[in-house]
Amino acid sequence: MATPVVPSSFRAFRVHVDGEEVRRTVEELPFESLPDHDVTVRVAYSSLNYKDALSASGNRGVTRHYPHTPGIDAAGEVVASRDARFAPGDRVLVTGFDLGMDTPGGFAEYVRVPGDWLVPLPEGLSARDAMALGTAGFTAALALERLAFAGVTTDLGPLVVTGASGGVGSLAVALAADAGYEVIASSGKGSAAGLLERLGASERVGRAALSDPSERPLLKGLYAGGIDTVGGVALENLVKSTRVGGGVAACGNAGGAELRLTVYPFILRGVALLGVDSQHADPETRREVWRSLAGNAALRRALADPELVQETTLEGLEEQVERILAGGVTGRVVVRP
Numbered sequence: 001m002a003t004p005v006v007p008s009s010f011r012a013f014r015v016h017v018d019g020e021e022v023r024r025t026v027e028e029l030p031f032e033s034l035p036d037h038d039v040t041v042r043v044a045y046s047s048l049n050y051k052d053a054l055s056a057s058g059n060r061g062v063t064r065h066y067p068h069t070p071g072i073d074a075a076g077e078v079v080a081s082r083d084a085r086f087a088p089g090d091r092v093l094v095t096g097f098d099l100g101m102d103t104p105g106g107f108a109e110y111v112r113v114p115g116d117w118l119v120p121l122p123e124g125l126s127a128r129d130a131m132a133l134g135t136a137g138f139t140a141a142l143a144l145e146r147l148a149f150a151g152v153t154t155d156l157g158p159l160v161v162t163g164a165s166g167g168v169g170s171l172a173v174a175l176a177a178d179a180g181y182e183v184i185a186s187s188g189k190g191s192a193a194g195l196l197e198r199l200g201a202s203e204r205v206g207r208a209a210l211s212d213p214s215e216r217p218l219l220k221g222l223y224a225g226g227i228d229t230v231g232g233v234a235l236e237n238l239v240k241s242t243r244v245g246g247g248v249a250a251c252g253n254a255g256g257a258e259l260r261l262t263v264y265p266f267i268l269r270g271v272a273l274l275g276v277d278s279q280h281a282d283p284e285t286r287r288e289v290w291r292s293l294a295g296n297a298a299l300r301r302a303l304a305d306p307e308l309v310q311e312t313t314l315e316g317l318e319e320q321v322e323r324i325l326a327g328g329v330t331g332r333v334v335v336r337p
């Protein structure tokens, strides 16, 4: 295969922060501005995650140094490599680590990363589908693995997915339904009902079902547990409503970071509260999970649903960043730089 030619400059979606003011533009950057890592990748697709919107808003908990290029996900082709494991022409993907946090991310035509961050794109998975899954699909798969490992079996009862119309949520619905769970999708978007049903949810409940704070240490044990992307009161109520031997995988904080619980769900019902961290997953886990995602026929069919996956360009990101911050994105947004 011919060695790809690298340009002298490339386009990137840049975020500038000056005091309280945040400015986002698409800019031409010199190729030498890429960081001094071993593998340079031409980005075919990236994707928009909630964390990217935080980075694009000047959130110093995600990104300390600006100007900055967000994008915690990228998939494409290696164009240069000082790492013996990768050669020009290899198709790869990267999610998490420091990409898009303080390392310039996937909202650009090129990224340069350490070889340890890269996963070979599994056979049969396109760069677009890989990014339609992205950190969201990877996280949903990790959450399901955690539940299975904790013994939360499909016969224990229904599994609740909160923030079900969001990126992690929608893919968690699809994966859990495909794994044989009865899935209850908790969502604030009535408009997503059809999509959630097509993804395999057997029931949809509004956000209100889990959003009333309760002083009671335990609620009626209704569920095998769940995959929570919302945090706060929703996570509290989910843990309190989980049956004996069930478990809840905590992925996110779209609705709050506080957690007020007693020990009773844990010591009276043996409920497992399982943390999910996609950013620091080890390379072996990454390869295994991506292979399994690539081989999941139901998931691949779901990705063809235009309501689940939308596409945007670097120029279109500004609008999508505002939408995801307002909780208004359904499913996944892939970015084609």
Ligand SMILES: NC(=O)c1ccc[n+]([C@@H]2O[C@H](COP(=O)([O-])OP(=O)(O)OC[C@H]3O[C@@H](n4cnc5c(N)ncnc54)[C@H](OP(=O)(O)O)[C@@H]3O)[C@@H](O)[C@H]2O)c1
Pocket: 048, 049, 050, 051, 135, 136, 139, 162, 163, 164, 165, 166, 167, 168, 169, 186, 187, 188, 189, 192, 207, 229, 230, 250, 251, 252, 253, 254, 255, 256, 276, 277, 278, 279, 324, 326, 327, 328, 329, 330, 331
């Ligand atoms: N642990 C990890 O490794 C990991 C990885 C990826 C993401 N995350 C976290 O998981 C969360 C979801 O990420 P995402 O990329 O899927 O974001 P997303 O696409 O914006 O999805 C979040 C969903 O949460 C619901 N929501 C939004 N605001 C809410 C509020 N105030 N109260 C209750 N529900 C609300 C909405 O779904 P409905 O309208 O359907 O209710 C929204 O679509 C974020 O907190 C993100 O940081 C963690």
